Amino acid sequence: MLRRASGAVLQIERLSVSFATPRGEIRALRDVSFDIAAGEVFGVAGESGSGKSTLAYAIMRDLAPNARVVGGSIRFAGEDLLRLAPDALRSIRGRRIAMVYQDPKSALNPSMRAGQQIAEVLEIHALASRAGAAARALELLALVNIPDPPAVARAYPHQLSGGMQQRLVIAMALAGDPGLLIMDEPTTGLDVSTQARILELVAGLRHDVGAAILYISHDLAVIAQVSDRVGILYAGELVEVAPARQLFRRPAHPYARGLLDALPDIDLTRAFRPIRGRLPDLSRLPDGCVFAPRCDFVEDACTRGQPAMATVGPAHVARCLRWDTVIATPPTPRAGPGAPPLPEIAAPVARVESLTKHYEEPGVLARWLGLARPPVHAIDDVTFDVRGGEVLALVGESGCGKTTLGRLLLRLLPPTSGALSIRRRQSGTEIKDDAEFRRVVRIVFQNPDSSLNPTKRVAAILERPLAIQGVPRPARLARVRELLEAVRLDVGYLQRLPRELSGGEKQRVAIARAFATGPELVVLDEPLSALDVSSQASMVDLLTELRNRLDATYVFISHDLSLVRHLADRIGVMYLGRLVELGTVDEIFRPPYHPYTRALLSSIPVPDPAAPASTVRLEGAVPSARRPPSGCRFHTRCASKIGRICEEVEPLLQRVDGTHWLACHIPVEDLRRERPIRPAPRST
Amino acid sequence: MTALARANPPLTIGILILGCVLTFAVLAPLVAPYGVAEQNILDRLQRPGAKHLLGTDQYGRDLLTRTLFGGRTALLLGLGAVALGLLLGVPIGLASGYAGGRTDEVIMRVVDAFLSFPALLLALMIVTALGASTMHALLAIGLANAPGIARIVRSQTLAVKHEEFVLAARAQGDAHPYIMFGEILPNLLPPIVIEATIRVGFAILASASLSFLGLGVQPPTADWGLMIREARQHIFLSPWPLLCPGLALALTIVGFNLFGDGVRDRLAGRA
Numbered sequence: 021m022l023r024r025a026s027g028a029v030l031q032i033e034r035l036s037v038s039f040a041t042p043r044g045e046i047r048a049l050r051d052v053s054f055d056i057a058a059g060e061v062f063g064v065a066g067e068s069g070s071g072k073s074t075l076a077y078a079i080m081r082d083l084a085p086n087a088r089v090v091g092g093s094i095r096f097a098g099e100d101l102l103r104l105a106p107d108a109l110r111s112i113r114g115r116r117i118a119m120v121y122q123d124p125k126s127a128l129n130p131s132m133r134a135g136q137q138i139a140e141v142l143e144i145h146a147l148a149s150r151a152g153a154a155a156r157a158l159e160l161l162a163l164v165n166i167p168d169p170p171a172v173a174r175a176y177p178h179q180l181s182g183g184m185q186q187r188l189v190i191a192m193a194l195a196g197d198p199g200l201l202i203m204d205e206p207t208t209g210l211d212v213s214t215q216a217r218i219l220e221l222v223a224g225l226r227h228d229v230g231a232a233i234l235y236i237s238h239d240l241a242v243i244a245q246v247s248d249r250v251g252i253l254y255a256g257e258l259v260e261v262a263p264a265r266q267l268f269r270r271p272a273h274p275y276a277r278g279l280l281d282a283l284p285d286i287d288l289t290r291a292f293r294p295i296r297g298r299l300p301d302l303s304r305l306p307d308g309c310v311f312a313p314r315c316d317f318v319e320d321a322c323t324r325g326q327p328a329m330a331t332v333g334p335a336h337v338a339r340c341l342r343w344d345t346v347i348a349t350p351p352t353p354r355a356g357p358g359a360p361p362l363p364e365i366a367a368p369v370a371r372v373e374s375l376t377k378h379y380e381e382p383g384v385l386a387r388w389l390g391l392a393r394p395p396v397h398a399i400d401d402v403t404f405d406v407r408g409g410e411v412l413a414l415v416g417e418s419g420c421g422k423t424t425l426g427r428l429l430l431r432l433l434p435p436t437s438g439a440l441s442i443r444r445r446q447s448g449t450e451i452k453d454d455a456e457f458r459r460v461v462r463i464v465f466q467n468p469d470s471s472l473n474p475t476k477r478v479a480a481i482l483e484r485p486l487a488i489q490g491v492p493r494p495a496r497l498a499r500v501r502e503l504l505e506a507v508r509l510d511v512g513y514l515q516r517l518p519r520e521l522s523g524g525e526k527q528r529v530a531i532a533r534a535f536a537t538g539p540e541l542v543v544l545d546e547p548l549s550a551l552d553v554s555s556q557a558s559m560v561d562l563l564t565e566l567r568n569r570l571d572a573t574y575v576f577i578s579h580d581l582s583l584v585r586h587l588a589d590r591i592g593v594m595y596l597g598r599l600v601e602l603g604t605v606d607e608i609f610r611p612p613y614h615p616y617t618r619a620l621l622s623s624i625p626v627p628d629p630a631a632p633a634s635t636v637r638l639e640g641a642v643p644s645a646r647r648p649p650s651g652c653r654f655h656t657r658c659a660s661k662i663g664r665i666c667e668e669v670e671p672l673l674q675r676v677d678g679t680h681w682l683a684c685h686i687p688v689e690d691l692r693r694e695r696p697i698r699p700a701p702r703s704t
Numbered sequence: 705m706t707a708l709a710r711a712n713p714p715l716t717i718g719i720l721i722l723g724c725v726l727t728f729a730v731l732a733p734l735v736a737p738y739g740v741a742e743q744n745i746l747d748r749l750q751r752p753g754a755k756h757l758l759g760t761d762q763y764g765r766d767l768l769t770r771t772l773f774g775g776r777t778a779l780l781l782g783l784g785a786v787a788l789g790l791l792l793g794v795p796i797g798l799a800s801g802y803a804g805g806r807t808d809e810v811i812m813r814v815v816d817a818f819l820s821f822p823a824l825l826l827a828l829m830i831v832t833a834l835g836a837s838t839m840h841a842l843l844a845i846g847l848a849n850a851p852g853i854a855r856i857v858r859s860q861t862l863a864v865k866h867e868e869f870v871l872a873a874r875a876q877g878d879a880h881p882y883i884m885f886g887e888i889l890p891n892l893l894p895p896i897v898i899e900a901t902i903r904v905g906f907a908i909l910a911s912a913s914l915s916f917l918g919l920g921v922q923p924p925t926a927d928w929g930l931m932i933r934e935a936r937q938h939i940f941l942s943p944w945p946l947l948c949p950g951l952a953l954a955l956t957i958v959g960f961n962l963f964g965d966g967v968r969d970r971l972a973g974r975a
Contacts, residue, residue, distance in 0.1 A: 454877065458876055459877075465872060471868035471872050476890070484873075488877045
């Protein structure tokens with residue numbers, strides 16, 4: 021797979037970049053060296069703050085004004101980019117070197133049709149005439165697997181789904197037939213199913229286009245899927261470079277090993293535990309190895325001088341003194357079973373019956389005038405119980421209604437029809453009183469950047485729910501300290517504003533706020549998806565600990581099945597406002613599968629380059645919830661559709677086994693005979 | 705100060721001008737060489753000289769003294785009117801944006817109706833109805849400012865109210881008034897401060913205009929608009945009674961506008 025013979029397209033030699041700040045010089049990149057050959061994908065992984073984006077911007081020569089390249093060289097096709105005149109640079113940038121950013125929405129011009137945006141790139145670089153550019157744009161759209169290019173070329177960005185937008189950005193990047201393509205977290209904002217298809221596209225491009233690709237991501241599982249070789253970046257240093265298979269099988273640097281252990285591995289083979297500590301202050305670097313303060317393998321020698329790059333094997337180097345010990349130590353096994361055992365069939369704390377939520381229900385006047393548009397079917401006829409003490413996960417792609425369901429549970433939205441009752445766990449009485457409801461039922465939102473008021477200090481944020489419940493002030497202050505301790509933040513954080521916290525710390529504050537009133541039912545709406553891998557693992561630990569201590573019940577909303585497998589007792593799979601499958605974690609991960617569950621399971625990236633590529637792909641985007649497909653809502657994307665019955669008759673949720681429910685027309689016996697997508701976990 | 709001057713020249717110049725205006729206005733009774741209503745009929749319409757640094761008006765009153773005292777009136781009216789505008793406009797805009805739906809429609813249509821009148825015309829109508837006096841001018845300009853402020857606050861509220869922290873507040877049982885004033889309002893302060901500083905300049909201009917028309921401040925109180933009104937008749941005998949308040953007025957308004965622009969540049973990053 022490695023076509024080293026064709027020579028390196030990009031050669032980076034001892035690159036160092038510093039930022040001048042009022043606090044002093046921040047040495048964001050130090051002595052980074054690697055090269056990428058034509059047709060090769062080089063993955064760069066690391067936590068946020070490790071310097072991944074600085075690396076990308078340094079290559080694009082697009083660093084912030086306070087940044088300076090302190091040393092080293094960046095050679096592209098033999099030319100030193102750092103010495104290039106602005107004119108020469110402009111002809112290279114965007115054409116010979118192209119970049120794909122994380123957020124396709126901000127990379128696209130919202131007022132320009134898709135085809136035009138690509139044609140513009142071609143015209144700016146004088147690569148095609150006006151007529152030629154339009155034709156070439158269609159070719160490029162086809163190259164990135166966009167169905168019906170002429171139609172998409174006429175669409176404006178907002179008319180395209182997130183996955184389509186990202187394909188469009190990739191097509192624009194490919195317009196100049198680049199020698200080097202830099203992709204900075206291109207799938208981070210996307211659904212698993214969309215992500216799987218973008219990753220396939222990237223893998224295909226390597227062969228079709230022959231460009232060198234620098235693929236940057238914090239997610240090692242994604243890196244494993246696309247890369248030929250991988251570099252691990254830590255605190256501005258490249259600590260390990262290895263062929264992908266080597267790195268995932270035998271990581272030689274303790275940090276690489278730690279990153280792998282921190283992944284929520286869907287097959288439950290690795291530890292899923294956080295790396296302790298946090299990134300060092302880049303303006304005051306420790307003597308010796310930068311990773312030493314967080315390393316499990318640290319010894320005295322590690323703190324004396326920076327370790328040299330050691331050769332571990334062919335094309336495999338690691339900046340570690342003890343790499344041989346690291347490699348020889350077997351992978352950290354999982355501590356205990358994946359999920360705590362399901363509590364004995366407990367009385368339900370929440371009962372959801374035929375719950376339906378339609379948005380934008382047309383008014384009387386609109387209906388009378390015949391102007392009514394159909395409403396958005398966010399949730400349609402959903403029935404399930406949440407049992408006391410369990411973790412019930414709700415999974416599905418974005419737009420499936422899981423967030424709406426969470427908000428309905430919190431009574432933040434009125435249901436269109438159906439019933440929803442929440443009961444006290446001990447007494448079994450239904451909660452009617454609003455103040456009691458707000459105390460007992462709590463929510464943690466997805467994005468801590470927006471769920472914490474930026475103008476309030478941590479102390480005020482945590483005090484507020486207690487004040488609402490009428491707790492006197494001295495007791496509130498004591499309780500706030502307790503809460504902070506429970507989420508493992510020290511009292512120094514009390515007077516901080518949200519912007520002075522890291523993403524993980526903000527989410528800890530949000531969790532503390534949810535637990536302030538001693539809740540019984542907590543809805544967690546994608547609480548980990550905005551966080552780094554390494555903080556995800558510690559957050560799962562924290563949530564599990566809080567749950568055990570308080571005996572709380574969780575409804576965990578997520579699109580990440582690997583994470584859910586670690587945390588949940590039962591899983592409900594949702595598609596377009598309907599519950600299509602409900603069962604214990606084992607039942608969901610084992611046949612019989614709902615065809616949609618099967619597709620979701622096979623879309624999950626696995627941190628193992630040798631893992632087979634996904635077999636079942638989800639084609640197209642989730643259809644519009646304003647006009648959901650007739651019959652089974654999934655029939656338009658289902659790989660195992662059996663006939664007209666799927667298009668005409670709505671399948672009902674039926675009991676398969678004791679606790680396993682499925683809504684599909686395919687006979688259960690047929691579904692049962694399918695091959696499991698994931699091997700059975702070792703621990704169960 | 706030098707660092708600020710380099711980073712944000714408009715703010716620096718604005719602060720310097722407003723600092724002078726404010727200092728002289730506050731200290732007017734101490735620094736003014738004559739009494740504010742002190743007439744010296746023998747020294748009518750003097751040019752600037754040793755006795756009267758900026759000359760005298762048609763009653764022989766010292767122009768420097770009158771201009772200094774006029775600054776007090778101008779600042780009082782400008783700041784007072786904007787404060788009144790905020791007092792009315794902020795709650796209206798906040799409530800309208802937060803409530804949304806039909807309530808928002810109704811409130812905003814009323815606000816639009818007020819906005820469709822030129823502000824000065826609106827103020828004129830109010831003063832005509834109530835009678836000419838300093839307080840009525842303040843009231844009129846304050847009322848005329850309220851709809852514009854309400855609109856700005858409403859649009860900012862719309863942007864903030866969909867943030868998850870508003871939902872989080874509702875989820876923990878916060879009451880609507882607390883969410884509006886305790887959660888949303890603090891996030892609107894930067895745009896409100898920017899809007900208010902720019903409006904003060906215009907409010908001073910509007911109050912001077914009302915006085916010029918004889919509908920605002922009444923003689924013998926020192927006011928720039930009023931001074932210009934009285935000086936108009938003698939403009940060919942001596943330009944000084946007109947130039948002094950005119951320049952003071954221009955300088956003050958430029959000061960507020962520069963200050964407002966500077967504040968906007970400074971807060972924009974954080975807003």
